[in-house]
Amino acid sequence: MKLESLLPAGARSPADYLRAAQDLRLDQAGLDALAGSGYSFVRMAVARRPQAAAGTLVRVLDGDYDWWQFNDLLRVVAGHPNADRGVLLRVLHHVARLLEAAEVRPYVAALTLAGRHELTEAEVLRLAALPGSSRRLRRRLRTVVAGRGGQLLPGTVTHLMPQL
Structure with missing residues (x-):
């Protein structure tokens, strides 16, 4: 499932991005997009997902x-x-x-x-x-x-x- 369909319309909180990163329906493109998130806890959630590809893991490592x-x-x-x-x-x-x-x-x-x-x-x-x-x-x-x-x-x- 696409990232945009897992996020609420309008204003989004950091918790919305965390829930999306943890959602089992999120596709690889969504995981990759969230690997560059400004929220370290969202990037950590991406790294914990077994579906995260090697390239996504590299992006997660590059965060602050x-x-x-x-x-x-x-x-x-x-x-x-x-x-x-x-x-x-x-x-x-x-x-x-x-x-x-x-x-x-x-x-x-x-x-x-x-x-x-x-x-x-x-x-x-x-x-x-x-x-x-x-x-x-x-x-x-x-x-x-x-x-x-x-x-x-x-x-x-x-x-x-x-x-x-």
Whole structure:
């Protein structure tokens, strides 16, 4: 269903855009349009939709967020079923940048990326060398990467994986 048909006529509130982003009838063109919304919570709702295409996820990543929202967004996009290698490399870049600054801890996004087969082990494990990586993160990254071949090893991040 088209975005315009899900929005009320006349004046529209931010809540109207959020409801449209969450509406299961919204088509891909509508999701893409809302990926450029001026409201960060609407862009987050778009990122949470399993139907969002890779290009839509890239647009969502380009929005303005506070550090808390951006950390959560990275986690959501890293685990998104339609996140292809290009999207995951962008998430990896953002996670690395945050770990270099050592102010924000995007640990769940980093661990989610470690489980993605679209990224090489070397690409993921370079996160372990960054200043914001804790000893525990470094160990868990190695564990998750080692467990990619089959089931994850006991004690890995299956309980931390994002739910979309």
